[in-house]
Amino acid sequence: MAEPATTVDDAPAAGSKSQQAYGAVKQRIVDGAYPPGHRLVLAAIAQDLGVSVVPVREAIRRLEAEGLVTFQRNVGATVAGIDPTEYLYTMQTLSLVEGAATALSAPLVGAGDLARARAVNEEMRSCLQDFDPVRFTRLNQDFHAILFEHCPNPHILDLVHRGWNRLASLRSSTFRFVPERAHESVEEHAHLLALIEDGADADTIERAARLHRSATLDAYLTHFSASEAASEAASAAAHDHG
């Protein structure tokens, strides 16, 4: 299995060069090395990774399917932007699937998981002063990942992961713009943990998890008082679930 050892040691090294390229490009996108709007030129990436254009092409198409890049025939691919409307759609979808995943996962969350989640949430709480949006967002993801990762339905779980990946493009998340929201978020996390620990029914947990995310979305929308009609419509829809 002696891989060509071309600077591969951290993340990729996934046997296939396609997967290798996929992992590499994906990482650079979420790391911010390829900022939104950046053009992804096949030949350049191929040369950079030491492979041909064919695997790179396939990787790009996979990333397109995940919504991380946009593609245009005979023009090329660019890193998917943070268009407010798109952000809104993504958050709404995520609230839906993450709520369900959390509810389905709840019965399978053990005491150890709960303890870990609580620890992460406390770390978030201690992070509130001397606020660092990026770090907070990262902890936020860790927290929720613990709660939904046991979801027995792989399709739903996959959708949750995709949603988080898309949001990873803008690493700052909502909390950069609306720091106040961070405070509420920590409290809602505690509430969610209590529900799970008490064995609340799935519907209640789903509702709480969904509302938690919808509230974050609303906080965002309130600050950027909607720039489009579409935003308003979707906002109203999100509210309806409150």
Next chain:
Amino acid sequence: MAEPATTVDDAPAAGSKSQQAYGAVKQRIVDGAYPPGHRLVLAAIAQDLGVSVVPVREAIRRLEAEGLVTFQRNVGATVAGIDPTEYLYTMQTLSLVEGAATALSAPLVGAGDLARARAVNEEMRSCLQDFDPVRFTRLNQDFHAILFEHCPNPHILDLVHRGWNRLASLRSSTFRFVPERAHESVEEHAHLLALIEDGADADTIERAARLHRSATLDAYLTHFSASEAASEAASAAAHDHG
């Protein structure tokens, strides 16, 4: 803008050979020409379509991302099967996203849409005697499509389409095995239409739409009294939402 004006009636001829291959293979899968489990050999398909293997490969990977085919490195692709567990997961996911899509779509459903939906439902009702599962399933899809197609969130709408596509592999659907369910289904459709017409709130509509699908799933599970532990777990989860 100004699409090549192709967009021909059915599916293929989409400018790019990749898209052409994608459309062609997809159609053969949903048509049943490529039955579940059928091996998809790149070279064979390429020759059949008069193109090279590269576009076909890309098409296959896209179909893989949609869950219509399964892929194994250095082995090849096969049409995704109807593994009961997989069916269960798909239905559960579909109940989630279709419920949300229907609720979000409801305020945008006009009188004309309602009339069409009602007409389709009546056609289904008249279809109950002299029962044809395939035809009934098709009408069922038409009915629901009218209700969720106005969903303003393209991501959610796309997820609904993907779910339906996966189910299209087994064209007979649940109704082949549980004809009794067809009767209830028509009644629930009427109820759903009434809710939408009365302008019920989004949560109520989402609940009704989700429950409608969950009930179909349960009917299936009751007949094939679960063959696996996983099935039971997911079934219980689905019930929790009732």
Next chain:
DNA sequence: CGCCTACTCTTCGTATACGATTTCGTACTC
């Protein structure tokens, strides 16, 4: 007689090469 091994054959994975399309720069005209 059954199991293991070596070989071949199919099929995938990737590299290279060439044609097609778009875009950008420049010169020309009104």
Next chain:
DNA sequence: GAGTACGAAATCGTATACGAAGAGTAGGCG
């Protein structure tokens, strides 16, 4: 001076070719 048309460069899309990995099969060995 602005707009348009032409041409060159860049980039994508697809075909062909070759190497690699897995699956099936025949033969030998226990």
